[in-house]
Amino acid sequence: MLRLGVNIDHVATIRNARGTPWPDPMRAARIAEKAGADGITAHLREDRRHISDADIDALMAGLDLPLNFEMAATPEMQQIALRHRPHAVCIVPEKREERTTEGGLDVAGNEAMLAEFIAPLRDAGCRVSLFIGHEPDQIRASARIGAAVVELHTGAYCDLDTEGRHAERDAELEALRKGAELADSLGLEVHAGHGLTYDTVAPIAAIPQIKELNIGHFLIAESVFTGLDGAIREMHRRMAAARA
Ligand code: PXP
Numbered sequence: 602m603l604r605l606g607v608n609i610d611h612v613a614t615i616r617n618a619r620g621t622p623w624p625d626p627m628r629a630a631r632i633a634e635k636a637g638a639d640g641i642t643a644h645l646r647e648d649r650r651h652i653s654d655a656d657i658d659a660l661m662a663g664l665d666l667p668l669n670f671e672m673a674a675t676p677e678m679q680q681i682a683l684r685h686r687p688h689a690v691c692i693v694p695e696k697r698e699e700r701t702t703e704g705g706l707d708v709a710g711n712e713a714m715l716a717e718f719i720a721p722l723r724d725a726g727c728r729v730s731l732f733i734g735h736e737p738d739q740i741r742a743s744a745r746i747g748a749a750v751v752e753l754h755t756g757a758y759c760d761l762d763t764e765g766r767h768a769e770r771d772a773e774l775e776a777l778r779k780g781a782e783l784a785d786s787l788g789l790e791v792h793a794g795h796g797l798t799y800d801t802v803a804p805i806a807a808i809p810q811i812k813e814l815n816i817g818h819f820l821i822a823e824s825v826f827t828g829l830d831g832a833i834r835e836m837h838r839r840m841a842a843a844r845a
Pocket residue numbers: 608610644671691693732752793794795796797815816817818819
């Protein structure tokens with residue numbers, strides 16, 4: 602079965618827009634659990650623009666689903682992760698908004714630093730995931746440094762689809778397929794995510810090596826109209842149909 606991790610960051614974005622206690626990301630996590638989500642993803646950014654330290658405390662204390670804790674490779678975040686020991690830690694580029702066109706984390710260019718950074722997380726029992734592009738160099742470097750998981754960045758594929766650049770989108774999809782095959786052949790568990798919608802999810806969900814999709818912004822956006830429960834169930838249905 603292909604798992605769905607629901608990213609609840611943008612529930613916190615709406616909350617923080619007004620400085621109120623609502624909407625509460627923990628409430629969203631509970632709804633996601635009831636709707637059949639397989640995990641919850643939350644990104645504690647260095648600038649705390651959405652998820653807060655208190656949100657992570659609440660999720661760790663009250664959530665029955667596994668938490669995928671997204672964070673930059675900084676000493677502060679490493680300390681927080683080691684204190685909480687979440688099920689999974691996904692390392693993402695520190696200034697990702699400036700690097701979306703470049704893809705994900707540069708593992709190949711920071712191999713020694715990242716190997717040292719992830720070792721204590723792995724020793725603490727966290728499944729370490731690296732958010733990377735589909736480039737073979739990045740995938741091979743991720744395997745060399747002992748990551749358990751790579752999450753392939755689907756943002757470019759989704760952007761090309763939205764822009765109607767179908768030939769380039771299909772080339773990107775093919776590169777993601779090849780990347781998933783390579784990662785799987787090296788013993789890495791393969792996840793994917795970023796920018797996925799009802800319209801873009803099926804070809805990604807159909808890639809047989811992918812075990813988990815992490816989806817956030819679209820689900821929270823859609824929930825304005827259909828409710829979070831309905832949005833998650835519909836996404837799961839599309840994922841299962843594509844996999845079948
Ligand atoms: N995976 C990773 C590693 C991410 O950083 C994000 C965005 O926080 C997502 C998945 C989910 O992306 P989106 O919110 O666009 O669905």
